[in-house]
Amino acid sequence: GENVEQHPSTLSVQEGDSAVIKCTYSDSASNYFPWYKQELGKGPQLIIDIRSNVGEKKDQRIAVTLNKTAKHFSLHITETQPEDSAVYFCAAPVGLAFGKGNQVVVIP
Amino acid sequence: DTGVSQNPRHKITKRGQNVTFRCDPISEHNRLYWYRQTLGQGPEFLTYFQNEAQLEKSRLLSDRFSAERPKGSFSTLEIQRTEQGDSAMYLCASSLTSGRETQYFGPGTRLLVL
Numbered sequence: 001g002e003n004v005e006q007h008p009s010t011l012s013v014q015e016g017d018s019a020v021i022k023c024t025y026s027d028s029a030s031n032y033f034p035w036y037k038q039e040l041g042k043g044p045q046l047i048i049d050i051r052s053n054v055g056e057k058k059d060q061r062i063a064v065t066l067n068k069t070a071k072h073f074s075l076h077i078t079e080t081q082p083e084d085s086a087v088y089f090c091a092a093p094v095g096l097a098f099g100k101g102n103q104v105v106v107i108p
Numbered sequence: 109d110t111g112v113s114q115n116p117r118h119k120i121t122k123r124g125q126n127v128t129f130r131c132d133p134i135s136e137h138n139r140l141y142w143y144r145q146t147l148g149q150g151p152e153f154l155t156y157f158q159n160e161a162q163l164e165k166s167r168l169l170s171d172r173f174s175a176e177r178p179k180g181s182f183s184t185l186e187i188q189r190t191e192q193g194d195s196a197m198y199l200c201a202s203s204l205t206s207g208r209e210t211q212y213f214g215p216g217t218r219l220l221v222l
Binding site: 004032034036041042043044045046049089091096097098099100101 | 143149153209215
């Protein structure tokens with residue numbers, strides 16, 4: 001089946017710094033790459049996604065970059081704030097296989 | 109609030125009992141998905157529907173698990189003869205089939221089997 005890996009499993013950053021987390025997938029047919037944020041006690045919420053015909057997409061402080069050759073995509077969060085502390089999940093293909101998540105901790 | 113609701117939010121049951129969870133998707137969404145999530149893990153896909161048709165059910169964890177979506181709107185997930193290993197969060201999500209695969213998740217039902 002599809003293998004989705006996320007690294008690092010935990011990332012601690014100082015408030016205001018940038019955070020980058022990476023997702024590697026195995027199915028070369030994947031063409032849709034979402035990132036979800038999950039806060040304690042809630043379901044995952046989509047924060048940004050990208051399709052395979054573009055290499056980068058930005059939405060305010062978050063961005064996603066895609067490298068289809070290397071089969072990985074990354075989430076970039078700039079000017080991190082305490083409310084960015086959460087677990088972030090990537091998924092492929094078509095959102096049915098999720099990684100184990102990246103715990104991001106923003107230190108005030 | 110994504111517009112996807114799940115009930116109950118919490119369920120405690122004794123081993124061997126049957127449980128049923130309900131999911132109400134966003135009204136115009138024709139795809140509905142069920143996932144299981146255990147502590148420290150990502151959502152694990154179980155099954156999904158397009159309208160009332162169950163298109164994938166091979167990932168259901170055992171024959172004790174079944175799902176229905178009789179009228180293409182709400183869905184139920186039933187676990188028969190629950191085991192302690194069934195304790196987890198059960199998540200429902202819905203999406204359109206317009207070529208965009210964004211899934212909107214509900215808050216989940218947390219199951220504890222004693």
